[in-house]
Amino acid sequence: MSAIRSKMKMRGVAICLVAALVLLGAGSLWAAPQPKAGGEIKVRLNTDITSVDPLASPAMVNAVVLNHVFEPLLAYTTNLKIVPVVAQSWEASKDYKTYTFHLIKGKKFHNGAELTSEDVKFSVERMMNPKTCARAKLFTGVAKVEAVDKYTVRILMKKSSPGFPNSLAYVAPVMAIMCKAEVEKQGGQITHPVGTGPFKFMEWKPDRHVILEKFAGYKGQSGARDGMGGERVAYLDKVTFLPISEESVAVMALVNKEVDLVHSFPQKYMKKYKSDYSKQGMVVQEVAGLVWVGAHFGVTRPVVDNLKFRQACAYALSIKSMAKAAFMGYATINPSAIATANQYYTPYFKEWYAPDMAKAKQLLKESGYKGQEVVVDTTKKYSYMYRMAVAVHAQLKALGVNAKLNVIDWPVLLKKHLKGQSQIHTFGAAPMPDPALAYAYLKRNKFMEVYPEAEKLRQEAMATADFKVRQKIFEKIHKICIEQVPWVISCNYNYLNAFRDYVHGYQVLSTGMPRLWGVWLSK
Amino acid sequence: MLKYILKRIIYLIPTIGMVAVMVFLLIHMIPGDPALVMLGNDATPQDVEALRDALGLNQPLYQQFFLWVGRVLTGDFGVSIHSKVPVLTSIADRFPVTLSLTTLALVFSLIVSIPSGVLAAVKHNTKSDYMFMLGTILGVSVPGFWLGLLCLLVFSVQLGWFPSTGFVAIWENFWEGLRYLLLPAVTLGLFMAAVVARMVRSSMLEVLRLEYVTHARAKGLSEWKVINKHALKNAFAPALTTIGIQYGMLLGGAVITETVFSLPGLGKYLVVAINMRDYPVVQGCILFIALVYVLINLVVDLLYGFFDPRIEYK
Numbered sequence: 001m002s003a004i005r006s007k008m009k010m011r012g013v014a015i016c017l018v019a020a021l022v023l024l025g026a027g028s029l030w031a032a033p034q035p036k037a038g039g040e041i042k043v044r045l046n047t048d049i050t051s052v053d054p055l056a057s058p059a060m061v062n063a064v065v066l067n068h069v070f071e072p073l074l075a076y077t078t079n080l081k082i083v084p085v086v087a088q089s090w091e092a093s094k095d096y097k098t099y100t101f102h103l104i105k106g107k108k109f110h111n112g113a114e115l116t117s118e119d120v121k122f123s124v125e126r127m128m129n130p131k132t133c134a135r136a137k138l139f140t141g142v143a144k145v146e147a148v149d150k151y152t153v154r155i156l157m158k159k160s161s162p163g164f165p166n167s168l169a170y171v172a173p174v175m176a177i178m179c180k181a182e183v184e185k186q187g188g189q190i191t192h193p194v195g196t197g198p199f200k201f202m203e204w205k206p207d208r209h210v211i212l213e214k215f216a217g218y219k220g221q222s223g224a225r226d227g228m229g230g231e232r233v234a235y236l237d238k239v240t241f242l243p244i245s246e247e248s249v250a251v252m253a254l255v256n257k258e259v260d261l262v263h264s265f266p267q268k269y270m271k272k273y274k275s276d277y278s279k280q281g282m283v284v285q286e287v288a289g290l291v292w293v294g295a296h297f298g299v300t301r302p303v304v305d306n307l308k309f310r311q312a313c314a315y316a317l318s319i320k321s322m323a324k325a326a327f328m329g330y331a332t333i334n335p336s337a338i339a340t341a342n343q344y345y346t347p348y349f350k351e352w353y354a355p356d357m358a359k360a361k362q363l364l365k366e367s368g369y370k371g372q373e374v375v376v377d378t379t380k381k382y383s384y385m386y387r388m389a390v391a392v393h394a395q396l397k398a399l400g401v402n403a404k405l406n407v408i409d410w411p412v413l414l415k416k417h418l419k420g421q422s423q424i425h426t427f428g429a430a431p432m433p434d435p436a437l438a439y440a441y442l443k444r445n446k447f448m449e450v451y452p453e454a455e456k457l458r459q460e461a462m463a464t465a466d467f468k469v470r471q472k473i474f475e476k477i478h479k480i481c482i483e484q485v486p487w488v489i490s491c492n493y494n495y496l497n498a499f500r501d502y503v504h505g506y507q508v509l510s511t512g513m514p515r516l517w518g519v520w521l522s523k
Numbered sequence: 524m525l526k527y528i529l530k531r532i533i534y535l536i537p538t539i540g541m542v543a544v545m546v547f548l549l550i551h552m553i554p555g556d557p558a559l560v561m562l563g564n565d566a567t568p569q570d571v572e573a574l575r576d577a578l579g580l581n582q583p584l585y586q587q588f589f590l591w592v593g594r595v596l597t598g599d600f601g602v603s604i605h606s607k608v609p610v611l612t613s614i615a616d617r618f619p620v621t622l623s624l625t626t627l628a629l630v631f632s633l634i635v636s637i638p639s640g641v642l643a644a645v646k647h648n649t650k651s652d653y654m655f656m657l658g659t660i661l662g663v664s665v666p667g668f669w670l671g672l673l674c675l676l677v678f679s680v681q682l683g684w685f686p687s688t689g690f691v692a693i694w695e696n697f698w699e700g701l702r703y704l705l706l707p708a709v710t711l712g713l714f715m716a717a718v719v720a721r722m723v724r725s726s727m728l729e730v731l732r733l734e735y736v737t738h739a740r741a742k743g744l745s746e747w748k749v750i751n752k753h754a755l756k757n758a759f760a761p762a763l764t765t766i767g768i769q770y771g772m773l774l775g776g777a778v779i780t781e782t783v784f785s786l787p788g789l790g791k792y793l794v795v796a797i798n799m800r801d802y803p804v805v806q807g808c809i810l811f812i813a814l815v816y817v818l819i820n821l822v823v824d825l826l827y828g829f830f831d832p833r834i835e836y837k
């Protein structure tokens with residue numbers, strides 16, 4: 001009997017052991033793959049960078065590269081909250097006239113020098129100087145920068161500036177904290193950038209490549225990676241950016257594994273991706289971006305200065321059709337200047353005109369329109385602007401407007417846009433996490449001059465940091481946009497990022513900015 | 524001969540001067556503002572004006588012109604508005620890439636065009652001649668942009684023989700560099716090959732009908748010697764003019780090829796500069812290309828004497 005019992009006991013132990021082994025094995029199968037350090041990633045740039053000085057140009061492409069080399073004081077999280085990067089913590093005075101930053105102690109530049117408040121003071125003063133910073137206007141409100149002690153910096157504002165942290169977290173150019181000694185050594189003209197980022201600059205061969213390497217001495221934030229905030233762990237040994245301007249060539253290079261990541265995958269290749277590329281080890285991630293695209297009306301230009309004409313257009317233009325024409329469906333319908341990913345976004349911003357051709361025709365008649373030519377300006381430099389203009393032109397024709405499509409060079413369109421010289425033009429606006437800055441676009445088509453109440457509201461939003469109050473103000477501005485139709489915003493286009501399946505940890509951000517820390521390779 | 528060369532070099536001065544005026548006026552006449560492009564789409568009009576002042580773009584046009592010409596005469600082509608890199612430095616970095624591409628395209632086109640042109644003339648009005656004519660029409664008609672993409676799709680993606688992107692200079696690693704240059708060179712050289720081949724064919728047809736060729740045959744010379752030693756040498760002078768002009772045009776064609784194949788050459792640099800209204804770069808590059816073009820023509824003129832001893836240089 002005892003022998004049987006002992007046999008049963010043995011069997012029980014054996015079963016338990018087997019079960020434990022099975023569970024252990026299964027456990028290792030179920031566990032997420034562990035990040036692996038090393039390797040090189042090749043990333044496509046849609047054009048070459050223009051400078052290695054982070055402040056010299058607002059070109060997004062420069063920020064894409066230099067965002068890995070330099071770090072700002074503050075940055076946006078995934079849902080566009082502002083968090084510290086170079087600073088350990090920061091606080092604003094109650095009147096929003098003083099900002100104090102407590103720096104991370106022992107943080108090193110790539111040349112081995114320790115980051116101190118003197119570097120931050122020097123960098124912010126460089127941001128304030130129009131000769132050294134392409135967006136110096138964001139810092140015109142700064143009165144003084146003080147290095148309080150080795151690790152504390154104070155920025156004093158001329159007046160209450162609750163929106164100022166947005167300037168420090170600006171996306172492009174990256175408001176980089178630079179090494180004072182290094183910039184002075186290079187005579188002010190940056191040829192070899194030295195930052196505090198997780199990757200250090202190695203080489204830029206114009207039109208050939210930009211090479212970065214892992215910075216072993218990196219010290220940064222702790223906490224989960226969130227947008228541009230949180231920890232910045234570099235697993236990759238080397239990052240090579242390759243400028244490939246032709247998008248079809250970029251796709252071929254990705255198929256050929258000559259590049260590993262294309263961070264602006266063309267929509268027209270999505271069909272091919274679904275049928276073929278997805279089976280060949282390619283992955284595409286999609287996220288709604290912050291760039292808002294639509295048709296802007298020059299509210300002081302002939303014909304378009306008539307409110308009823310603009311309202312007729314609003315009824316005639318289907319924002320869904322505009323988005324479909326421009327982005328083949330890879331867009332998030334949004335008739336407002338506030339991106340769906342923005343923390344200020346509420347369902348109210350969905351409000352817009354439902355397409356109604358009968359109402360549109362009635363309003364057109366009431367406007368007294370007599371068949372004058374209405375020019376729709378666009379450019380082919382950004383093909384989505386052109387495609388959207390074609391849709392706008394066709395819908396205006398259907399309404400009975402004598403519309404003329406005018407394709408012009410990008411610099412010409414930009415000039416007309418800034419001076420409000422177009423009757424109607426299609427445009428994609430730069431990512432603006434702060435809606436108060438986004439609505440400043442209404443100055444360009446002269447709407448703020450014609451309708452100063454909107455500008456007054458915008459200024460009110462600039463003057464307060466109260467989230468709820470600001471949200472209400474932005475809703476009011478959107479209401480004015482619905483009534484006055486200074487533009488017909490169609491959508492936020494979705495960022496499509498394509499990469500090989502051996503690339504792990506990559507996540508598309510709504511700012512469109514690739515982020516290569518936390519990314520590792522399993523090849 | 525030396526007197527002739529000197530005379531031609533003196534003639535270059537007004538030619539280059541005209542090019543300088545044309546380039547300067549054209550680029551400044553195109554609407555669009557470099558300050559605007561540089562500042563991006565969220566710049567304010569005040570920012571733009573301030574930058575225009577800083578770049579000297581608010582000065583009268585004639586002042587800007589003379590300032591630029593004065594600098595060019597001292598060998599200073601100016602500094603890029605966007606990258607702040609001296610234009611001459613960028614040209615020196617990029618021209619070797621364009622030169623290696625166009626030279627390889629020239630070699631390819633000559634290897635293809637001369638034998639095929641001769642063969643078509645010799646086999647006049649036969650199936651081979653008709654096939655040749657069809658081939659040259661295709662070569663002239665196919666757009667370089669489309670051909671480049673097709674080559675990439677077939678030889679790079681499907682067959683994996685050549686890289687689809689990237690660049691290695693042939694002076695850094697010859698064989699690897701050749702891998703990167705071969706497809707672009709074929710794409711660029713095909714048009715020239717077709718044009719030169721047609722020219723060789725028609726010149727050969729004319730020469731083959733001349734009495735001295737019949738005489739050479741009557742002497743009992745082999746057909747190989749008649750064609751290559753007697754007919755081709757005489758028929759080559761008109762083809763040489765075409766080659767000279769076409770080689771100059773390759774520099775222009777390189778603009779598209781370099782863009783498709785992502786080559787860091789002068790053409791791609793120029794395209795980006797035009798789009799960004801980077802005046803000093805556009806002016807510098809076009810002036811440089813014009814200079815190369817006229818120098819190539821000078822070399823071609825000097826080569827005439829080698830192929831046709833009747834030509835004298837005075």
